[in-house]
Amino acid sequence: MPIEQYIFLSLALFTIGIVGVLTRRNAIIIFMCIELMLNAVNLLLVAFSKMHHLKLMEVNPNAGTEGQLFVFFIMVVAAAEVSVGLAIIVLLYRNTRSVDVNFLNRLKH
Amino acid sequence: MSVTEILFYSLSAMAIGSALLVILSKNPVHSVLWLIVTFVAISGHYILLNAQFLGIVNMIVYAGAIMVLFLFVIMLMNLSTHKEAKKNKWLQMAGVLSGGLLLLVIVASLKGAEQATLVAQTNEGSIGLLENLGKTLFTDYVIPFEIASVLFLSAMVGAVVLGKKTETTKS
């Protein structure tokens, strides 16, 4: 498949993630949108890795491996992030009885 | 239209459609379910790109573990019955507009780039297979891999500390 198609697909998913972050007030939904954005980036990374591989296959049969490993590490970080993030949200809910980010302006005061 | 193309477009439509539903649905539980669908579609893309390892990991870690965690938290809080307060209309509009603008601008700036000839390899190639990735991971990337375990440990500790009931929360 032409790389352009992958770029547009990732871009679309990423933008949807951004719009979600910007328009929703539920902290969990915002969190999910962030995961969506991460995934859009992951997809693009894998697509680039394969593109790279196709181009340099003859020179280096392993070309592009790093890209996929990078995605792997992103997943690792994302998993850790989600566990901490959700813990924070739970704590938040316990304190405010709400997960509305609009109430999260305590730092202003 | 080859089978690959058919698969690509149908998976893309599925990903975008379910992603839209994630941000549009009112009920958080529905959002989570739609996000799982999105992830499944992305995993499909990975397999299409012959990155089977990542496809499986994505399914297990994201669509499986992480999303279940989300679902668990939502159900724990009983959020599905909560009515989410409507956001300011203007802000919503501004959000959508700026998101669209970003898309437009990036597309515009990509327009001139040389990419027409570049193609991502699909259906074949062995780099995405477990054997190759495993070898690289445990030779060249063994130190980052081990450090990642430290990251996990600290995340685990953090989650436990945060989740613990503290004196202040009791009152």
Next chain:
Amino acid sequence: MKSALQLVWFIPLLPLVGFLINGLLRNKLSKTAAGIIGSGVILGSFILSLLLFLQVKEGATFVSELFTFIKVNELSIPFAFQVDQLSALFLLIITGVGFLIHVYSTAYMHEESNSHFARYFAYLNLFVFSMLLLVLGNNFVIMFIGWEGVGLCSYLLIGYWFKNIDYTNAAKKAFIMNRIGDLGFLLAIFWLIAKVDTVTFATVFSAETLQVLTPTDITGITLLLFVGAMGKSAQLPLYTWLPDAMAGPTPVSALIHAATMVTAGIYMIARSNVLYTMAPFTQGVVAVVGLVTALFAATIALKQNDIKKVLAYSTVSQLGYMFLGLGVGAYTGAVFHVMTHAFFKALLFLGAGSVIHAMHHEQDIRKMGGLKKHLPHTHWTFFVGCIAIAGIPPLSGFFSKDEILAAAWSANKIYWILGVIGAAMTAFYMFRLYATTFLGKFRGTQEQEHHLHESPKAMVFPLIVLAVLSAGAGFLGVPAVLMENAHWLDQYLAPVFAASKELTAGHAHHLSHSTEYMLMGVSVGIAAIAIFYAVNKFSKNPDLEEPAGFGKVLANKWYVDEIYNAIIVRPLFALSNLLEKFVENKFINGIVNGSGRLVQYTARQLRYLQSGQVTNYVLLMVLGMIALFVVMYFTKK
């Protein structure tokens, strides 16, 4: 004996050491110790100067370069001392008269407390150091350092009795007036640097450098230098500080404000004589300013009743004569007059100091009179000083003044006529002073009369030495008309003024002998008449009443101070007030406070951006990204 020349740097160093010792240890030294150190270092300098002078007299000149003072690109200013005929002569005057005055001061200042006594000698030594630096420097910058140094010392010594507010005001006045002149000097130095990239005398006055300078440059530089000289040497219109400078102790007036510092301007112009000879316009200005000052100050001196004020205006007037001499090209005559003036004016001031000492700090001559029998030594030395300054042969004043007047005659007859009128006035007011002070009956209180006493030896000794010098110094410059080849000073200074002589060689005309006799006769005759008239008039009935009519104008110094106040000081104050009110308060404060307020205001407005809403931040972030992409897109090559 090259060694004496090598030791030139010791000459200014000794007074500096004396200054440091007296200044730093002023609370520990006894009066005797301070006096011995203060006078001793000057004596050392004098002996060295004398050795140096003997060398220079043989024709040896020398430049002793100590280190490079400033080096910027092409411009290199060495810290170097130049010993030639002119500076050697000035060294002798400064250290010689300086030493006598130091000795005199040990007695005169004896009433001061220990630390103030030492402070006085420290200042005096610092002054001598600066003055030596001024005359020894081999370039304009070193000269300027000394120039500023003597200005500072003058300020410190005028305000020596700093508890009296009038005295400190006088000190400030002197300092500010000098600053105006100094600005001219500085500008001249900058002009020189800009044009020829050097300030060293030898280079500046060399033929190659002079070719680089256009006539405009030379006229400008010389005029600016003259402005500096005006300030330091108290010429119109910057002379008013000098009479006020009499607030300082009398020996200071003698040393700084009569014998040495005020002649710095003459030294500077004599040093740059080549430049002045090449700028006829400036020479005209110098001559006219000198002449006008001489007459102007002489008229004021006619009606002053303060013994020191009379001498101060007399100094201003005599300095005017020196500038007249410089202006008409009689450089030797001007330097000659500097020397003789240093002797007799120091003598007169010290004599006045002796009188003041005896009268317990009474300076009004109307309350004196008949001091002749009480102060015999002071009386006869003062008398010698008076006839010397009046220009009666064969005392020194006659020769030097006559040389200047002769040169004035050959330049412009009107100069001469006015000069002779000034000389007559000089004779008149000096003998008015003499007659009122020493002749007639004593007019003070009984108690004062009872305490009248001759001054101690330390004060009488310098008076006698100076009296001898005042009487005899004239024979160093006997004009050719009286004795062939007897003008020793002219021959001695010839190398310094050689270049100027060459320039004017074409149109220099010698006066015939008969004309010269006539000129001498007229000036001596008029002076003699003035003397007899004054002695007759004032020894019997001195004018004790307040002067009226025109005399009042003179007694009030032509109201110059008042005029300066009205046209310069007041408008300046008014302008400052105006600036304070509008520019300072409204404009500058407006900008300063306004920028503060602007920041506060914008911050208060920008604060609303910090809503604390996470979404808003994300939105702004996205907008930022968009902006970045847009920039990237449009700047893409």
